[in-house]
Amino acid sequence: MTDRLLDVRNLKKHFPVRSGLLQRVTAHVKAVDGVSFHLDKGETLGLVGESGCGKSTTGRAVLRLLPVTSGEVLFRDKNLLVLGGEDLRRARRNFQMVFQDPFASLDPRMTVSAIVGEPLSAHGLVSSRAERDDRVVHILEEVGLDPSVLNRYAFEFSGGQRQRIGIARALVLNPSLVVADEPVSALDVSIQAQVINLLAELREKLSLTYLFIAHDLSVVKHISDRVAVMYLGRIVETARTEALFSSPLHPYTQALLSAAPVPEPGKKSERIILKGDVPSPLNPPQGCPFHPRCFRVMDRCSREVPGLVERKEGHFAACHLYD
Amino acid sequence: MNEHTEKNIGQSQHGLKEIFKRLSRAPLAMIGLAIVVVLVFTAVFAGFIAPYGYAEQDLMAAFEEPSGAHLFGTDEFGRDIFSRIIYGSRISLQVGFIAVGIAVFAGGFLGAIAGYYGGKADNLIMRAMDVLLSIPSILLAIAIAASLGPGLFNLMIAVGISSTPNYARIVRGSVLSIRNQEFVEAAKAVGSSDLRIILKHIIPNCLAPIIVQATLGVAIAILTAAGLSFIGLGIQPPIPEWGAMLSGGREYIRDYAYMTVFPGLAIMITILALNFLGDGLRDALDPKLKR
Numbered sequence: 001m002t003d004r005l006l007d008v009r010n011l012k013k014h015f016p017v018r019s020g021l022l023q024r025v026t027a028h029v030k031a032v033d034g035v036s037f038h039l040d041k042g043e044t045l046g047l048v049g050e051s052g053c054g055k056s057t058t059g060r061a062v063l064r065l066l067p068v069t070s071g072e073v074l075f076r077d078k079n080l081l082v083l084g085g086e087d088l089r090r091a092r093r094n095f096q097m098v099f100q101d102p103f104a105s106l107d108p109r110m111t112v113s114a115i116v117g118e119p120l121s122a123h124g125l126v127s128s129r130a131e132r133d134d135r136v137v138h139i140l141e142e143v144g145l146d147p148s149v150l151n152r153y154a155f156e157f158s159g160g161q162r163q164r165i166g167i168a169r170a171l172v173l174n175p176s177l178v179v180a181d182e183p184v185s186a187l188d189v190s191i192q193a194q195v196i197n198l199l200a201e202l203r204e205k206l207s208l209t210y211l212f213i214a215h216d217l218s219v220v221k222h223i224s225d226r227v228a229v230m231y232l233g234r235i236v237e238t239a240r241t242e243a244l245f246s247s248p249l250h251p252y253t254q255a256l257l258s259a260a261p262v263p264e265p266g267k268k269s270e271r272i273i274l275k276g277d278v279p280s281p282l283n284p285p286q287g288c289p290f291h292p293r294c295f296r297v298m299d300r301c302s303r304e305v306p307g308l309v310e311r312k313e314g315h316f317a318a319c320h321l322y323d
Numbered sequence: 324m325n326e327h328t329e330k331n332i333g334q335s336q337h338g339l340k341e342i343f344k345r346l347s348r349a350p351l352a353m354i355g356l357a358i359v360v361v362l363v364f365t366a367v368f369a370g371f372i373a374p375y376g377y378a379e380q381d382l383m384a385a386f387e388e389p390s391g392a393h394l395f396g397t398d399e400f401g402r403d404i405f406s407r408i409i410y411g412s413r414i415s416l417q418v419g420f421i422a423v424g425i426a427v428f429a430g431g432f433l434g435a436i437a438g439y440y441g442g443k444a445d446n447l448i449m450r451a452m453d454v455l456l457s458i459p460s461i462l463l464a465i466a467i468a469a470s471l472g473p474g475l476f477n478l479m480i481a482v483g484i485s486s487t488p489n490y491a492r493i494v495r496g497s498v499l500s501i502r503n504q505e506f507v508e509a510a511k512a513v514g515s516s517d518l519r520i521i522l523k524h525i526i527p528n529c530l531a532p533i534i535v536q537a538t539l540g541v542a543i544a545i546l547t548a549a550g551l552s553f554i555g556l557g558i559q560p561p562i563p564e565w566g567a568m569l570s571g572g573r574e575y576i577r578d579y580a581y582m583t584v585f586p587g588l589a590i591m592i593t594i595l596a597l598n599f600l601g602d603g604l605r606d607a608l609d610p611k612l613k614r
Contacts (some may be wrong), residue, residue: 086385090514096512096513099505101505106506106509107528108506108528114523118510122514173514248426275473
């Protein structure tokens with residue numbers, strides 16, 4: 001058996017909707033509704049899906065940045081969801097996050113040295129300013145920033161440089177798992193490639209494991225070993241990257257892939273146009289959540305929720321078509 | 324294309340220096356700052372500046388008009404009003420700054436807790452503050468001063484408590500807006516404790532409105548203290564306090580108006596200077612006016 005780092009089982013995150021004078025809970029937004037996946041050491045799992053499908057919520061729930069409704073998150077066989085208070089805070093050393101917006105995720109009143117050094121100080125790993133700066137300089141070099149930036153403020157940098165600072169902060173503790181929540185979607189296209197390559201480089205160098213959340217398929221294809229496709233709070237298909245991109249099984253994945261631009265002039269791809277909008281997670285459809293928009297819908301789809309079943313080796317899809 | 328070329332865009336222009344630079348563009352604020360600096364000097368070196376002692380009586384020279392010997396004249400006991408005003412600046416500034424210090428500290432602490440944790444703590448603290456706010460602050464100060472008894476220290480506590488709710492509200496509001504920013508979530512994600520997040524991220528980011536309110540608050544505190552002394556609940560004679568001097572000169576206002584005019588002017592100029600400074604700081608600290 002391979003080295004299992006993270007095992008997420010049946011994770012659910014429901015946000016209560018309160019209304020009325022007494023603020024009673026009248027409904028739940030099922031942002032994440034029974035998501036299971038695993039990550040082996042050194043592996044990168046790309047989590048894709050359109051906005052609002054719950055991919056960022058999944059990432060945050062795994063890191064316990066949000067209270068989770070139910071499920072299990074086993075990190076090195078220990079369930080993170082039962083940890084509380086100080087235990088959880090200490091456990092955070094091992095799993096870090098790179099945020100989407102490099103402008104909002106860095107404190108405007110802190111210098112680079114304080115931002116990147118904060119994890120070290122928070123865990124009491126350095127005893128003096130000089131020691132902290134030493135380690136900060138080291139990690140800044142790893143992410144391609146000059147040590148002279150140490151005493152500058154975050155607002156003095158460009159988006160790409162800020163994201164490098166954010167990556168340095170996530171890596172300074174030498175974590176084993178990094179959740180990257182759309183780390184390049186706020187950047188210019190020219191900078192995106194640099195940051196993606198940096199992340200890939202650091203993965204090899206520091207033997208990191210990534211949960212890479214994105215909506216850009218080409219980015220995910222480039223960096224991931226495996227890909228999981230989410231729709232309306234559930235994973236509908238997961239497979240090795242090549243298998244998923246060459247022979248997608250789930251109609252939603254097929255539609256998603258057909259929408260991605262093909263970088264070959266003259267080659268025409270068959271575009272699958274989905275009808276309708278994404279249903280509200282407040283009131284998801286009965287049966288398969290995708291059935292109202294599916295172009296291969298069957299009778300059964302509106303009644304039964306399909307399970308995520310292995311169709312080929314390592315290729316799982318939640319669709320009745322393959323039963 | 325290479326983002327490393329942008330590396331040397333000049334040294335950091337943040338912090339006090341930058342704030343002062345922006346403040347210096349507002350002439351009124353600089354006048355205010357100058358007056359406040361002069362006042363602080365006067366208070367510190369009162370013993371050297373004042374030509375007479377504050378309790379030095381010379382009954383032969385009572386009720387003297389302003390002259391070369393007595394710049395602002397003398398009061399009913401022949402005490403030099405100029406000297407008393409100079410010594411009085413000590414009391415006024417002490418009361419102003421320390422009372423505001425108490426209010427900022429207590430209000431900031433309560434407001435930060437209410438804003439950061441929300442829910443029940445928020446409700447409990449803010450409803451208590453609402454109760455305090457529903458009483459006019461001068462009445463509240465009178466009530467507290469009356470129950471504690473007169474004296475400098477009690478005066479500062481009374482003024483401090485009566486202005487605490489204002490700071491609690493401002494801090495809570497700022498904390499609420501900062502709490503949901505991504506850098507706070509990032510700090511949580513790296514494993515910072517709540518205390519660390521509040522001290523290192525939330526408080527520094529909501530400092531600007533507090534500094535402004537505190538500068539204006541010093542003026543209000545001085546005024547409240549003068550008011551309490553005026554009605555006899557503040558500083559007791561013979562300690563010179565501007566409000567108490569006003570009150571003492573009141574009986575003679577028809578014949579010897581200078582006895583009330585000079586302490587009144589001292590209060591007015593101080594408040595005006597602090598208000599100018601506060602207004603200037605508000606503009607200087609506003610991030611929207613940056614650059």
